[in-house]
Amino acid sequence: MTRRALALLAALIAFGAVLTGCSGAGATSGRPQIVVTTNILGDVVSRLAGEQADVMTLMKPDADPHSFEISAQQADRLAQADLLVSNGLGLEEGLQQHLDRAAEARVRMFVAGDRIDVLPYADGDARGAPDPHFWTDPARMRDVVDALEPALAGIDGVDAAAIRANADAYRADLAALDAEMTAAFAAIPVEKRALVTNHHVFGYLADRFGFRMVGAVIPGGTTLAAPSAADLRNLVTAIEEAGVRAVFAESSQPDRLVRVLAEEADLRVEVVELYTESLTAPGKGADSYLTMMRANTARIAHGLGA
Incomplete structure (x- = not known):
């Protein structure tokens, strides 16, 4: 065979390898492909899946789950996933059309919000609608893990025993987190x-640990809404009546409105940043669900005077 023929053959082989690598999920690593919408759930799924599958999380660190969007390439990966994991309950507003298409294409789906005891919003424009922020309660995250375990174990090519061991270890981590949160919040006087x-995100935490939701700057379940002057006046009144010492701003949202609320209303409150709807980049304070919840627990306890 001539050098030219050999070169042509090598090029054809390389081109074939590229086509094979792009043909579908799992083609490059040989492992099942799991696509997860939010980075909070992506962290949990990665802990459970371990080395048994490749996990692709669509939502970048510090993003807003209500409004983040994905590329055409990511949408294609979503449609080819062996399992698609989403939060549900209306959280992924900017992604819903892609989730609907995946469901129509019969992609195997796991919706975490379908596996928990759902609470409705108790106040604001979304009152009565399902609250999607269940991860603020570690007990409900335990319910999600319990339901995720068989869903992951049922994927072709996955070692069910490895999934079970990972799930057991993570359940122990959640139990430890739950105990720490219980102790920290028990030290806060009931009246405080x-x-x-910023917006209604702590309904599940409040329900589980005995907090009162005084209000939110954005009076709804989504960050895409905007408060009116009347909303802010009502919130100021509620804050003054409750004697609130700290207002909590979410790390994924600018805290300008919260600070304006505190300054213009002459409220003597501390503005405390929390990690509520998104994980951060590695080393930035909340790069895992467990780290995020521990940081928030400490900041809430300190801000409310425990």
Whole structure:
């Protein structure tokens, strides 16, 4: 065979390898492909899946789950996933059309919000609608893990025993987190357990640990809404009546409105940043679900005067 023929053959082989690598999920590593919408759930799924599957998380660190979007390439990966994991309950507003298409294409799906005891929003424009922020309660995250275990173990090519061992270890981590949160919040006097945030995100934490939701700067379940002057006046009144010492701003959202609320209303409150709807980049304070919840617990306890 001539050198030219050999070169042509090598080029054809390389081109074939590229086509094979792009043909579908799992082609490059040989492992099952799991696509997860939010980075909080992506962290949990990665802990459970371990080395048994490749996990692709669509939502970048410090993003807003209500409004983040994905590329055409990511949408294609989503449609080819062996399992698609989403939060549900209306959280992924900017992604819903892609989730609907995946469901129509019969992609195997796991919706975490379908596996928990759902609470409705108790106040604001979204009152009565399902609250998607269940991860603020570690007990409900335990319910998600319990349901995720068989879903992951049922994927072709996955070692069910490895998934079970990973799930057991993570359940122990959640139990430890739950105990730490219980102890920290028990030290806060009942009359001081009042929360004000950018928008309604702590309903599950409040329900589990005995907090009162005084209100939110954005009076709804989504960051895409905007408060009116009347909303802010009502919130100021509620804060003054409750004697709130700290207002909590979310790390994924600018805290300008919260600071304006505190300054223009002449409220003597501390503005405390929390990690609520997104993990951070590695080393930035909340790069895992467990780290995020521990940081928030410490900041809430300190801000409310425990």
